[in-house]
Amino acid sequence: MALKHKTPLIDELEKGPWPSFISDIKQVAERKPMCEDLLGVMEQSYMDKEGHWKHGGIVGVLGYGGGVIGRYCDRPDLFPAVAHFHTMRVNQPSSKFYNTDILRKICELWERRGSGLTNMHGSTGDIILLGTTTDELEQVFYELTHNLDMDLGGSGSNLRTPSCCLGKARCEWSCIDTQAITTDLTNEYQDELHRPAFPYKFKFKTSGCPNDCVAAIARADCSIIGTWRDDIRIDQEAVRAYAAGEFAPNGNAHGTGPSALDVQKEVCDLCPTRCIDWDGKNLKIWDENCTRCMHCINVMPRALRPGTDTGATILCGAKAPILEGAQLSSVIIPFIKMEPPYEEFKDFVDKMWDWWMENGKNRERLGEQIQRLGLREFLKALELEPDPRMINTPRYNPYIFYDPADVPGGWEIDGVAFRKRHQA
Amino acid sequence: MALKHKTPLIDELEKGPWPSFISDIKQVAERKPMCEDLLGVMEQSYMDKEGHWKHGGIVGVLGYGGGVIGRYCDRPDLFPAVAHFHTMRVNQPSSKFYNTDILRKICELWERRGSGLTNMHGSTGDIILLGTTTDELEQVFYELTHNLDMDLGGSGSNLRTPSCCLGKARCEWSCIDTQAITTDLTNEYQDELHRPAFPYKFKFKTSGCPNDCVAAIARADCSIIGTWRDDIRIDQEAVRAYAAGEFAPNGNAHGTGPSALDVQKEVCDLCPTRCIDWDGKNLKIWDENCTRCMHCINVMPRALRPGTDTGATILCGAKAPILEGAQLSSVIIPFIKMEPPYEEFKDFVDKMWDWWMENGKNRERLGEQIQRLGLREFLKALELEPDPRMINTPRYNPYIFYDPADVPGGWEIDGVAFRKRHQA
Amino acid sequence: MAFDPNEPMKDRITDIGPPHYEQFFPPVIKENYGKWKYHEILEPGVLVHVSETGAEVYTVRVGGCRLMSVDIIREICELADKHCDGYVRWTTRNNVEFMVDDKAKLQPLIDDLRSRKFDAGSNKFPIGGTGAGITNIVHTQGWLHCHTPAIDASGIVKSVLDELYDDFCGMRMPAQVRIALACCLNMCGAVHCSDIAILGVHRKPPFIEHDRVGKVCEIPLAIAACPTAAIKPAKEGDLKTVSVKNERCMFCGNCYTMCPAMPLANAEGDGIALWVGGKVSNARSVPAFSKLAVPYIPNEPPRWPTTVKTIKKIVETYASDANRYERVGEWIERIGWEKFFEKTELEFRHEHIDDYRLAMTTWRTTTQFKW
């Protein structure tokens, strides 16, 4: 069937081996005008080298302050079917396992009430239902909650949809129950997620181990990353098997198949703290110097495993560049047990949010606020003691704000007495 | 002979093996009241835990805007002999070799017209004549220039006395003629040294090689550091001799005497770029990866020597913390030949100072100005092309000031045409 | 039952949160939760995880356009029903994972996946994205949905992945290579910490629609939005508006986010900057930001040839020069930036030198460098 708009430019994107989103959209465009016009908008953009969406308006569902991104086309004259093209963010199940039943329900709903296009998934983790009109929003929400047992995710100045790596579900290294934590936090903080009361957005992300497969340290205001406090578990026989070439190194990530692993070169020499010795027979890890970087475990998954005294490191403040430059999260709690009902952690979250909300300027992310007011102030608010694990290096500039409480007489100098000792 | 003031506290500093400056001052105090009272001031400070010198006044010699630091005691009632106690900075000969003739003349002059106390040397490098009265300043200056062929060094917002390591005079590694450079610059820029016309102080320091024995990179607005462009010279036989224990490693810096050097462990493994191979017989250096850190040369001075295509790296901007925080110097010219009459270098200096003086705020060091206006602006003023050797890492923040000259149409957007393409 | 617009609060259900994950676990996952012992990549895109119980789960990872129609999702459902007892998952980088609990079920699944193509010829389910290869490109909306993009997203990703297709399906890289794209400086995605990042940039300051500013913007918010304080309140005749000091503008677009009357998208100004050497994992080296490699490449729809070629060049240089386990940033760290620019034949320009707040921490304060 011929589509409404000629699209010679984007048709070029049907070529080549990688799945073509244009081919995919075209399947639906044959029966959905929204998709037809969307292809038109895309072609127009490809001609103009400029996008054709207007600045988002505020649309949403009653009682929620987020979950919908309003979007209008700036050429409704040419592309009327996408004059409105709002996005709905649907909170994904933690770690994104699905059964086909729920997926088909989503498809059915979105074909009926939306464009039939989605993002699986958005960068934050939501299921993105891409493109519908204002009048459909409440309908979709109703059906989601009533028929699919699903709810909207976050947008705006509120908690954003938490997400996590698959952790214990299919990974041998997870030190914490990533899905359980993520689901618990999401449910605990439904109000914060749906009703914006924060200075700006706030994100939680949870990875099971320092490999950080959900990129928590780069993308979450609060990054929860699994770790352990005791010793790496070693199966010496398996180490020898790696050395002997019985296993594929690095879980065969290099496609070498079983092949002799040069344990000294590929493991010991790449250990960032050089805390591993290998004498050809036994591997010795000086765990007191291990920084749990995962490298040796990654390379020899059949021989090494994280310890069993597990928990998480909590880091705060990651964000994209706007406004004050990008940040990675910084260590705030070196170790915390993460077991239900996560009271210690939630207590920490409450204090963190209180401080942020009390001091936050409009559109100031937590990380920026810590920058502005100082890590010290943040720790004070959290009632946490300073720990060298929170820093890469102590200060090198001598501009120290000494606490007047530590100074005899505080900030006062007796000027008269001073001038008795020293003539002006 | 009993001295005027009782000094029980500072007398404690006569004990112990390290030379006692108190014992030394006391020698002179027996015949010089200034030193007697100086001991009194010190004792008073030791009692009060506060210094007793007033904020410096402006004193100097005619026509010079620096070289003298005015100093007055804040208890002239108690210590009249040091009511005035000005310091004179005398420009040291480059790298601080002396004969006893000149030293004796200095002593004679300073015993007669000053306190008889000196600093050998000040942190910048000057001979510091410590403590005299205002009326002696011109006298001392006259005698210095007429009888000792010596001149004052810098202070105030001008060029400060340049200094250097001893270089080729007694070091096998010097890639440049440190003394010659330092003396030439000092003479070339006498006007800048004696007549403040800068926004703030400016320092040159010159080291013969990257060991940087005059700490140029940390303490000079312009750091000149010797280096080479070709290959490290290797005497393979001497390497083998080190391995065999015929020589003392590291010039015997560890007092081990001749003893077998583990070339792999102590040289190759500590090379920051790991560009050295040692097969037990021959040493191979992959010079294209060498960063000329000096380590291998330091450890095997009898086997390795810098190359012969020598010159200097020029780095700029080092300073102490006041105002914007401490800075180390940054690479500005990766390599420059430094041969008399140093025209290329002086041309660079002129451009650098022009830019600094044109844009400098009061009390703004060069490094701070580069910070404020950007390295890019500095390079532009110097007519230097950007080079990756100037940076540790390219920018990671996306806030790029694109040059409008590179953009079709520059900063202009045709708003009317835009709104034709895009409805508001 | 359906929504009644006249009684919007009737039967309203809110704040139920996401469906519980456990109901979506295939039995082998549920039974072996927390018991996994080790894994191995059998071939690119195919993993086995072995449990302490002896159970095994085989995973086939396929590249997804994360922009997915209901049709392709339904096709995924069909596959999942056919081979995987009706379960499937998505990864954190938008790949799709099909899991089977028995090796015997593996080959039929793989064959089925490989057989499916769009009419125009592209593969629907390329298998790969594991280990030391190039996995899916995390990306954002671009011209398909957002209002602030300087570039498209999906089209560039498609063009780049067509070129790198063999490395999605292979594992010949020294280590994993993570590529990401963001269509503007908001960087919706982890592009600031990617091995290779494709970033949409503007190069013209906003033009100000004085007649609209007062109506559609809160002027104080627009002013506060500017990181370099380039925006000042102004008057045009009677109109309250703003002015922009162009020399101070570094084209971040944050003003436009706050004020629709300050657009800065422009065909001639906009384009792509490439960044390299970031990482997220704590493996070996610490997480790191991506650094600027190429300040600007023009938008070249529909296939972005210069961008594609430049990325390919970086990837090939890395592949041939880095040591095993060395991520792009670790490789550059070892060889030095001067060698990176030499080997990749990229030009080093003034834009590479940082001039924002932390700029001085990026200058080279040592005589150590290479010729």
Place this chain on the structure above:
Amino acid sequence: MAFDPNEPMKDRITDIGPPHYEQFFPPVIKENYGKWKYHEILEPGVLVHVSETGAEVYTVRVGGCRLMSVDIIREICELADKHCDGYVRWTTRNNVEFMVDDKAKLQPLIDDLRSRKFDAGSNKFPIGGTGAGITNIVHTQGWLHCHTPAIDASGIVKSVLDELYDDFCGMRMPAQVRIALACCLNMCGAVHCSDIAILGVHRKPPFIEHDRVGKVCEIPLAIAACPTAAIKPAKEGDLKTVSVKNERCMFCGNCYTMCPAMPLANAEGDGIALWVGGKVSNARSVPAFSKLAVPYIPNEPPRWPTTVKTIKKIVETYASDANRYERVGEWIERIGWEKFFEKTELEFRHEHIDDYRLAMTTWRTTTQFKW
């Protein structure tokens, strides 16, 4: 001829610069300038340099108080005349070097130097300061001459070097250890890049002598002097003066430098901060700043026992824990700061956490740390 105050410009000589260095070179130095081939430390403080010509020069380095009276300089001259043909030099760290061109002349020189003591007992010319030892402490004026010090200089240096005397005369350290002292934040010396730095700090904000400010200070300069913008113009009655927002003051003393009516020296406030891990050389690792180890130790004249003890503890921990060639900073880099604080038993406090402009670059943005 002498200066005539009535005719100050008569015969005036200016801008002649320093005397030419070459005239002060001993013959062996002049003849072998640029020809040196290698060197060796024969024993602590004693070096030999060998020339391509076969010539040798033997150097004996002795620790100097850089505060020297004419008497001690004359004694140095006497020694130089007796043993060294009348030549002598000072090093960049204020040690004195006696050179002889013949091994036979060495022992008599050494014996002579060792024999000389002050009446009260201290050595005049301790031999050492070479190689992997602790050389002379670079320092500044302190209570002896400057107007802004928070601590004395020479007295603390003497106290510390008495304690570390054996390591000045020995070479048992893993690498060279450079200690420096500065009596205030102006840091006249390279204390910001020292293995161990002793820094004078204030802890009370300036008190403002309102009746003097207008007279003795240029108020705009005083205001501009404050890095944290804590100083504002103010009025006291009719007097133009300034006020200081104490919460913003970090005690840098820069206001006092510009305005004598804002003193901040105070017996109870002032004291010592210790910094560690800086270096200047480009050997192996790049030059580095010193980092805060101990935020505050009270002034304890005359012998500063707590400071001395703390430095000794750091030195001994380093000596026993570091690898050969590892500078203090390289050692800490390897073991990590958490281990540094553990091993030295120093307390980690809020002051260690930076809060100035580049603070965020010092935070730990990785899960990598040690227990």
